[in-house]
Amino acid sequence: MQFIVKRDTLLKSLNFVQGIIEKKNTLPILSNVLLELKNKKLSVVATDLDIVFYDEITDVNILKEGSTTTSATIIYDILRKISSNSDLKFELKDTNKLSLKSENADFNLLCLPTDNFPTFSDQFDGEEIQLDSNRFLKLLNKTKISISNDDTRHYLNGIFLHLTEANGRSFLTGVATDSHRLSSSSLEINDINNFPSLILPRKTVFQLSSLLAENKVNLTIQISENKIKFSLGKIKLVSKVIDGKFPDYKKVVPTNNGKILSVENKEFVDSIERVTSVSIDRKEGVRLVINKDNIQLSVNSANSGDGNEKIKADFNSENLNISFNSKYLIDIASQIENKNLKMNLTDSTSPVLIEDLSDKNSYYVIMPMKI
Numbered sequence: 001m002q003f004i005v006k007r008d009t010l011l012k013s014l015n016f017v018q019g020i021i022e023k024k025n026t027l028p029i030l031s032n033v034l035l036e037l038k039n040k041k042l043s044v045v046a047t048d049l050d051i052v053f054y055d056e057i058t059d060v061n062i063l064k065e066g067s068t069t070t071s072a073t074i075i076y077d078i079l080r081k082i083s084s085n086s087d088l089k090f091e092l093k094d095t096n097k098l099s100l101k102s103e104n105a106d107f108n109l110l111c112l113p114t115d116n117f118p119t120f121s122d123q124f125d126g127e128e129i130q131l132d133s134n135r136f137l138k139l140l141n142k143t144k145i146s147i148s149n150d151d152t153r154h155y156l157n158g159i160f161l162h163l164t165e166a167n168g169r170s171f172l173t174g175v176a177t178d179s180h181r182l183s184s185s186s187l188e189i190n191d192i193n194n195f196p197s198l199i200l201p202r203k204t205v206f207q208l209s210s211l212l213a214e215n216k217v218n219l220t221i222q223i224s225e226n227k228i229k230f231s232l233g234k235i236k237l238v239s240k241v242i243d244g245k246f247p248d249y250k251k252v253v254p255t256n257n258g259k260i261l262s263v264e265n266k267e268f269v270d271s272i273e274r275v276t277s278v279s280i281d282r283k284e285g286v287r288l289v290i291n292k293d294n295i296q297l298s299v300n301s302a303n304s305g306d307g308n309e310k311i312k313a314d315f316n317s318e319n320l321n322i323s324f325n326s327k328y329l330i331d332i333a334s335q336i337e338n339k340n341l342k343m344n345l346t347d348s349t350s351p352v353l354i355e356d357l358s359d360k361n362s363y364y365v366i367m368p369m370k371i
Contacts, residue, residue, distance in 0.1 A: 001065065001066025001068060005061070007079055007085065007087075007102065008084055008085055010042075010057065014033065015076070016235070018072065018073070018076055019206070020051055021046050021073070023073065029117055033045070034069045035068055035090075037060075037064075037065045038067075043055070043056055044057065048203075051201075051204055051207065052239075053207070053235075054235065055235050068095075068098055068113075070109045071109065071110070095111065096110055096112070097109070124224050126223045127222075130219070131218070132218065133232065137212040137213060138185070138187075139172070140205055142185040143176045145183055145334075148176075150178065154244055155199060158176070159200045161174050162197035162198075169188055170190070172195065173185070175249050177365075180328060181328045181364065182365040183364050188361070198223065198242075200242075201240070201242055204237070211235060219231070227239065252351055258317075260343070262313065262315075263311065264311075265333055265340060267311050271297050272330055274309060275297045275299045276299050276326045278299055278304055278306060279304060280304050285371045286324055286325075286326040287321065287322075287371055288324070289321050291319050292319075295311055296309075321348055323348075323371040325366075329366065336354075336356045337359050342357060352367075
């Protein structure tokens with residue numbers, strides 16, 4: 001096995017690999033990346049057994065075909081420190097030693113045989129679904145903020161993707177909730193009738209978001225019985241889906257909250273950030289006293305003091321006192337595209353609906369805190 005490749009080309013692929021491999025793994029092979037030279041291309045493969053990342057590099061000078069696996073972290077770290085656009089010369093000296101030469105540098109990397117690397121022969125016979133990468137990335141970004149970290153309810157540890165209908169139009173909808181907040185975002189689709197509902201795991205969501213942000217080509221999706229495959233040009237990401245039933249989220253979405261608050265979004269976020277500065281662990285809730293034409297924000301920390309601020313707002317009801325987890329509010333507000341944030345309230349203890357007037361296909365629900 002012998003080849004020459006540009007540092008930047010291989011580094012880009014290895015950058016994505018870092019998010020897939022498990023740094024602390026009982027199986028050493030899962031910390032390695034598979035490099036395979038065959039059919040005039042270099043294949044780069046990494047897996048944690050739940051997700052598989054594939055990339056194909058065709059801009060490579062193959063002197064001798066072959067394959068090996070080596071530490072993904074070490075090779076990535078070396079490449080990061082080599083000057084941009086350098087030529088990298090790789091040669092497999094024997095089954096457990098890979099030579100890497102560049103300019104005046106010379107490294108010998110330990111390898112593990114490819115026999116130990118997991119093999120994947122999943123058949124994806126389902127129809128290929130084409131989606132606009134940017135629109136799907138937006139859906140993921142708007143929903144992933146509410147993914148749960150609670151391992152006791154594993155079915156909440158991802159985004160629920162499913163087909164919905166509204167006003168005679170079809171949508172692919174993503175929903176996530178951790179039972180304190182909920183995010184929903186939809187993108188309109190045509191000619192997709194066969195999309196089985198599934199829960200996309202948290203790790204897959206974040207890796208896919210990184211890939212979509214870097215690659216602007218169209219996204220193709222294929223689904224098998226318990227896996228989903230995303231293709232972006234020469235890159236493929238195959239993931240298991242979460243085995244579980246997502247709760248009926250529509251039951252918690254308020255439909256008749258008549259008290260409407262409108263506030264300038266950036267000013268609202270900046271104000272929350274300022275008053276929560278007084279809280280060391282940022283876990284204290286932020287209290288809102290909502291009046292006809294302003295909001296008084298306050299944080300009171302038993303350990304470090306209190307912070308208060310008043311900003312302009314429009315409210316169509318009598319005064320209302322309500323408290324929220326400040327991080328949850330900021331997470332939601334950061335996804336609002338409109339310059340104003342619209343909050344639909346009913347009282348200080350019931351779920352609150354937050355809408356984005358610039359994106360009618362997304363909404364958020366947040367539960368108040370008791371302070």
